Amino acid sequence: MDLTHDLTSVIAKSFGLFYLIALSVGITVYAYWPSLGKRFDKAANSILDDEDGPCR
Amino acid sequence: MMERLTGAERQIALMICVVMAIVGLVMAAAGRGDPMGSHGAIVLIAAGIVTCFVLRAIGEPEPAEDRTTSYYDDPTKAGLVIALFWAVVGMGMGVWVAAQLAWPDLRFDAAWSSFGRIRPVHTSGVIFGFGGNALIATSYHVMQRTSRARLAGHVSPWFVLLGFNLFCIVAASGYLMGVTQSKEYAEPEWYADIWLVIVWVVYFVLYIRTLARRNEPHIYVANWYYLAFILVVAILHIVNNLAVPASLTGAKSYSAFAGVQDAMTQWWYGHNAVAFFLTAGFLGMLYYFLPKRAERPIYSYRLSILSFWGIVFFYIWAGSHHLHYTALPQWVQTLGMTFSVMLLVPSWASAGNALMTLNGAWHKVRDDATLRFMMVAAVFYGLSTFEGSFMAVRAVNSLSHYTDWTVGHVHAGAMGWVALITFGSIYSVVPLLWKRETMYSWKLVEWHFWLALAGTVIYVFAMWNSGIVQGLMWRTYTDSGTLAYSFTDTLVAMHPYYVARACGGALFLTGAILAAYNVYMTIRHAPEKRPERDYPTSSEATEPAVPAAE
Numbered sequence: 001m002d003l004t005h006d007l008t009s010v011i012a013k014s015f016g017l018f019y020l021i022a023l024s025v026g027i028t029v030y031a032y033w034p035s036l037g038k039r040f041d042k043a044a045n046s047i048l049d050d051e052d053g054p055c056r
Numbered sequence: 057m058m059e060r061l062t063g064a065e066r067q068i069a070l071m072i073c074v075v076m077a078i079v080g081l082v083m084a085a086a087g088r089g090d091p092m093g094s095h096g097a098i099v100l101i102a103a104g105i106v107t108c109f110v111l112r113a114i115g116e117p118e119p120a121e122d123r124t125t126s127y128y129d130d131p132t133k134a135g136l137v138i139a140l141f142w143a144v145v146g147m148g149m150g151v152w153v154a155a156q157l158a159w160p161d162l163r164f165d166a167a168w169s170s171f172g173r174i175r176p177v178h179t180s181g182v183i184f185g186f187g188g189n190a191l192i193a194t195s196y197h198v199m200q201r202t203s204r205a206r207l208a209g210h211v212s213p214w215f216v217l218l219g220f221n222l223f224c225i226v227a228a229s230g231y232l233m234g235v236t237q238s239k240e241y242a243e244p245e246w247y248a249d250i251w252l253v254i255v256w257v258v259y260f261v262l263y264i265r266t267l268a269r270r271n272e273p274h275i276y277v278a279n280w281y282y283l284a285f286i287l288v289v290a291i292l293h294i295v296n297n298l299a300v301p302a303s304l305t306g307a308k309s310y311s312a313f314a315g316v317q318d319a320m321t322q323w324w325y326g327h328n329a330v331a332f333f334l335t336a337g338f339l340g341m342l343y344y345f346l347p348k349r350a351e352r353p354i355y356s357y358r359l360s361i362l363s364f365w366g367i368v369f370f371y372i373w374a375g376s377h378h379l380h381y382t383a384l385p386q387w388v389q390t391l392g393m394t395f396s397v398m399l400l401v402p403s404w405a406s407a408g409n410a411l412m413t414l415n416g417a418w419h420k421v422r423d424d425a426t427l428r429f430m431m432v433a434a435v436f437y438g439l440s441t442f443e444g445s446f447m448a449v450r451a452v453n454s455l456s457h458y459t460d461w462t463v464g465h466v467h468a469g470a471m472g473w474v475a476l477i478t479f480g481s482i483y484s485v486v487p488l489l490w491k492r493e494t495m496y497s498w499k500l501v502e503w504h505f506w507l508a509l510a511g512t513v514i515y516v517f518a519m520w521n522s523g524i525v526q527g528l529m530w531r532t533y534t535d536s537g538t539l540a541y542s543f544t545d546t547l548v549a550m551h552p553y554y555v556a557r558a559c560g561g562a563l564f565l566t567g568a569i570l571a572a573y574n575v576y577m578t579i580r581h582a583p584e585k586r587p588e589r590d591y592p593t594s595s596e597a598t599e600p601a602v603p604a605a606e
């Protein structure tokens with residue numbers, strides 16, 4: 001089967017659309033997953049005091 | 057600096073130098089009579105210089121330091137100084153290019169100084185020389201701090217930094233000799249491209265290995281941006297530079313793509329160079345240095361994750377907005393346009409996140425020019441992405457394309473966003489790395505800030521005016537349906553703006569020179585500061601572990 005212009009545009013308009021929607025839903029769910037909140041807060045604060053040297 | 061490598065590491069460094077010298081020799085011999093030969097000589101000399109540094113250290117005793125107790129900052133320091141050097145060179149070239157456009161006699165009739173040759177020296181000098189070195193240096197800093205782990209390796213950071221600079225030098229000297237593959241921002245020829253791939257893979261591996269040693273459960277978001285920058289630039293660079301050399305002993309090569317495919321590949325590369333070189337990496341800087349300097353955590357960490365993925369997945373599809381009204385199929389243009397408009401959302405989310413972080417700390421912004429650099433950078437980021445999304449609409453692009461409006465947009469992003477966030481980060485990290493109390497002179501930082509802001513505003517407004525005047529003149533018809541203005545008429549109309557742009561650029565350049573001077577004096581003369589704690593602690597414990605000496 002040839003990779004024609006028509007074929008690529010059909011793929012872009014169908015699969016392309018759905019995988020991007022799935023991706024955005026997935027990421028939003030990850031970012032707002034309630035139990036991850038603490039971990040994110042900790043990460044956001046972790047950089048404020050990091051000059052005390054590495055652990056390894 | 058090489059004294060801090062162990063004996064075995066010094067030997068590896070020496071071996072790399074020897075291999076490089078042989079490569080340089082072979083290039084010089086095989087490419088005689090071609091620019092490739094001169095590049096061989098440059099590689100040979102570069103290898104020789106590094107060899108001298110390594111040899112001076114090779115007889116020294118082994119380093120006594122305990123490597124588990126401190127971060128490895130020597131390559132970061134070197135990278136920052138080199139970035140400032142390139143800033144002065146690259147922006148100096150920019151001022152010269154701008155002056156040539158206003159007063160063409162400033163070419164001085166040499167081949168190497170013609171507009172077409174020094175323009176890429178400017179663009180590569182600022183993007184890769186200044187921006188690239190700043191990104192590499194700050195990424196070393198950020199990856200260690202956020203992971204609380206020392207760099208994974210002591211030779212590879214030097215290899216990446218110096219190897220990247222060899223690429224920059226080969227690129228810039230090549231342009232002056234007339235070497236180019238005529239792809240914007242990807243001008244260097246095939247052997248330089250292969251070399252950059254090697255350097256970049258080592259960079260990626262170094263980053264991943266350092267993260268693998270991390271002592272934090274979560275990888276801080278700045279690292280995601282830096283990693284996207286490294287990974288995507290590698291992919292873009294490899295695909296866009298697929299080419300067949302005309303001969304193995306000469307610089308000339310032919311692209312693997314042809315016609316509109318070649319154009320699309322180039323602007324897929326070009327736009328994502330903007331996205332992942334000039335944006336993602338610098339957002340990494342923003343997400344680390346801005347909260348750090350403001351001493352406040354980022355306003356919304358969740359939003360930073362959302363905007364990260366938004367930027368990564370939208371930008372990839374936006375490149376075709378560079379090819380509106382060309383032979384590119386209409387639907388591909390529309391696709392690029394749609395994604396460009398959607399891009400506004402994650403872009404403004406990032407800019408807004410940065411500004412909201414400062415909300416409540418405006419007194420710090422007022423008093424601290426370093427933080428002000430970062431704040432203004434976030435504003436210009438918001439501005440240039442809004443402008444970009446607007447220009448990507450086909451109807452708007454029909455006015456802006458080929459005009460100075462594009463150049464104005466470029467520099468709102470490049471000077472207002474990229475350069476300002478870099479200077480802000482440099483000012484906040486230099487005293488820390490060299491263990492000084494503050495920068496040598498805060499007054500000079502203040503001067504730099506106002507010079508940079510004035511220069512950017514003058515530059516950008518001049519180009520907006522010039523671009524819109526130019527675009528409107530091009531599309532004005534007389535009653536009989538012929539063009540109302542000749543091309544020369546438009547040049548006459550643009551001349552005052554070109555003069556203004558050169559002046560604005562000169563102000564910006566002056567600021568960069570002040571920065572270089574201030575950093576030099578900080579290293580040499582600012583009073584030292586004893587670190588309060590410089591011994592290991594785990595992030596779990598709020599109290600530091602008992603230092604070994606006590």
Ligand code: HEM
Pocket residue numbers: 147148150151152153154155157175178179182183187240462463466467470471474475557558560561562564565
């Ligand atoms: C001292 C400040 C600067 C001056 C005077 C300056 C001047 C110029 C000039 C005259 C051009 C050519 C425009 C044309 O062909 O019509 C140009 C292009 C460019 N400059 Fe600058 N520049 C400066 C700073 C920067 C910085 C800091 C960056 C990036 C970080 C940058 C990135 C670029 C890019 C990407 C282009 C190509 C634009 C395009 O092809 O549309 N410049 N600059």
Ligand code: HEM
Pocket residue numbers: 240326330334335374377378379396397399400403437440441442443444445446447448449453456457458462465466469470473474
């Ligand atoms: C949402 C984000 C952005 C969008 C949608 C966007 C869109 C555009 C558009 C439509 C053009 C003009 C293409 C043409 O007519 O030839 C352009 C050119 C350009 N933009 Fe942006 N832009 C964005 C952000 C940025 C940022 C933040 C920077 C710099 C740091 C930047 C750097 C450039 C450069 C260097 C060019 C000139 C390319 C060339 O012709 O050489 N853009 N952009």
